[in-house]
Amino acid sequence: MAPPTSSQSRPGRTLLLLLALILAMGATIALQKAFVPKFGLDLAGGTTVTLSPVTTTGKAPPSESIDRAITIIRARVNGQGLSDAEVARANDNIVISIPGVGQQEALKLVSTTAELRMRQVLAAASAKEQPAQMPTAAPTPSGSASPGAAASAGASATPNAGATPAGRALSSALTAPTPSPTARHANAATGQHANGATGRKHGARGAGAKASPTPTPSASPSAAPSAQASDDPLAGQDTSGIEPALLDQFRKIDCTAKNRGQGAQDDPSKQIVACSDDGTVRYILDKAAVQGTEISGAQAGTDPTTGEWIVQVNFKSKGASQFADITRRITSLPAPRNQLANVLDGVVVVAPTIEEAIPGGSARISGNFNQTSATELADQLKYGSLPLKFRQSEVTSVSSTLGQDQLRGGLISGAFGLLIVVIYLLLYYRGLGLIGVASLIVATVVTYSIVTILSHNAGFRLSLPHIIGLVVSIGITADSFIVYFERIRDEIKEGRRTLRSAVEVAWRRARRTILVADAVMFIAAIVLFFLAVGGVAGFAFAMGLTTLIDILVVFLFTKPLMAVAARMRFFAKGHKLSGLDAERMGRTSPAEQTMQEA
């Protein structure tokens, strides 16, 4: 609440501030050479799928499950080579946007249910068959071998040759020292050991539900002797009990390819070939031993004694006995057949070596986890316990022709709407209308800049609902000017001394009205944005954005410009075209009053 005098002296500065703001946005746009906003698929053409996830029992899924589902769907979409596709969450729904039409096949893939199954590893090899690959793999494991896992697990035995033995319960493959990326990837690498590679890393031991890190010194079969240099990934591996067709498939599969089976529907009653989720290891896996739905929970946490990150998995009763059976059966087998792969949505997320039978329905996976990788694995396992079905709620495919038509329609109505409002303002408010028109132009420029910058830096895509929202909001912006102009006219009618003071007094009152009214619009926008589905959210976003821009423009442009205009003879003297002339006001003009009172 600055006194009129001081605020009167500042309009120039305020206008400069706004100018600086606009120039800054202009510079950002020019620097990025991004002059046109990016359009959504309803304008650019493309396919949009809205999936509504539900649990298999038809209930609304927990929020984390939806996030996990999005990660899984993103992996599938990438696997299809649809690199431009976007997968986003919209409240409880998942929206997948794929440029281009005719993606019916992709759609089918995208909306299948992702399930988790535990399968015994029958054979494993590094991702590609080139012998060259072997050496690479080897280093990792061996090099680091020892880290945390060793210590922790260490508990006992440490038998393993190379590496650190130790995990506790089910140890994940991970133990490997992790070269660089996440431990999990390293772990995948560990898988290779299976393949006869050298480093044998994970140790594993069974830990009971009690969590006790009981160090049963399992003699882990660290055997894993020499790596063979044969071209055949299966050389030296026991292929007994594997369906012959799978052996060929295994030799051919390229796990380093983008599509390494994400989203493949694996039949639990059949053996399968699968890749690790990071594409470093390929496996032949036995029939499913435990279904993911038999998992009752999974948490990441740290081992109280060692501080090492672990994942604790609990099973439901049937799962617990199945898990006990399979661990008992495979623990004594030679690698890699003592590994139990967890296959989620067609790829192996982890394949820990089972170092002893684990009864009791609770197991720990340890290895070289950090907080992120442990949490990720726990989330994946949890997701497997409650797989989601995806209902295709809406599938829209817009041809680029239709998209262009819609864009044209939106732009024409915007231009047209702006034009009528401009004409109306000029006819009704004459000179004042000019100020209103200038404000609308500034608002348009600011809106365009913000939309452009957002679309190039924050993933914003201008769609039809946004355009409609922006056009409709022209009215809101103009409303603010009208509120202010009418107040000024009130002040003059009631005998304000000069236009200059009328402008200030009217502003103080109009300001409150504008803020309250804008707050109402803003609340509407926020509520709609967060609660609505589909295009409504886009529309609400546009409305909220314009409401903020409206306040910006009225405060930084309209008001100061009015203050400047009040010093001009044209307005101050109540010129016939100023919109403030005596005849039209039905009272004496400000100028006449000034003279009379003087």
Place this chain on the structure above:
Amino acid sequence: MAGVISRLYRGDIDIDFVGKRKIWYGLSAALLLLSIVGLIVNGLNLGVEFRGGSVFDFPRTTGSSVEQIRDTVGAAGPHQIIVQQAGQNSWRVTTESLDGAEVTKVQQAVAERFGMPDKEVSSQVIGATWGGEVSQKAWIGLAVFMIAIMLYLSVAFEWRMALAAIVALLHDLVITAGIYAWSRFEVTPATMLGFLTILGYSLYDAVVVFDMIKEVTSKLGTSAKMTYTQAANNALSHTLIRSLNTSLVAILPVAAILFVGTTLLGAGTLKDLSLALFVGMIVGTYSSLCVATPILVTLKEREPQWQALARRVAARQTSAAKAAARDAKEAVPAGSQNGAVPGSDKRKKR
């Protein structure tokens, strides 16, 4: 007529919105009744988005007719086929809900028959339960919005104003829905979007009026010469021009969308949304003048403070009338001092 307009322009007009509130209440009650009857008898004409189904859009080629299209699409599988012209140069075909393969089949059939690439045929498939989710979300949104607005207006103004604004808003929604029921306009998610936006506008207008009423009535002291009703009416008449202007300016761009949506694009989001907005804004303008403020006044006149003032003013008027009829006449409509339109006494204060 010209006289009315120029008086409107100057803000001189004095319509007794509040005093005649029984008339408005009666009118609104009749409209509400009519709307509810329409909703019960006719129901809403729900679009395919609520029923579930498939929609195909494709450009019009010369010589294509509704019959040809129906036959072509029918041969590809679907049974319930509605062919519509969408704007100047496209067709829209609505069928029951199809799966991915069926959609592809229809697209190919249409593309082949009318000689265009497959990808020119846009498609939309809406699951049967999606509409339910959309409307459920809309209801939740509506409820949350109303609560948020009630709270906000109660803080910014007072609860009576909040209540009056909400009642006016419900009034607008029901009447707009009634218009849709009677006219059989199709209700799509875009229409609901429009309904929800109307809420914002309806309130925007009411807020401007209430702000003025608050300002005017806050100056009513015990010695005021006007009752709350008269002061409110004064404020309302005074903001009339502003209300009409703001409403007109808000409706103009919407009318532009409606025009473009109808003539250029035909059926679709633009048209559905703008139609709802167009209808709703007109109803909203009426209600903020003739429903929201009268309700507020009805609520306020029950407060002892304003009842007492009303009695005093009445007594003063009677005595004044006896003394000098002229004075009384001037005092009330022109609002000489207290309760006059803002600004009259400002000069002394600041």
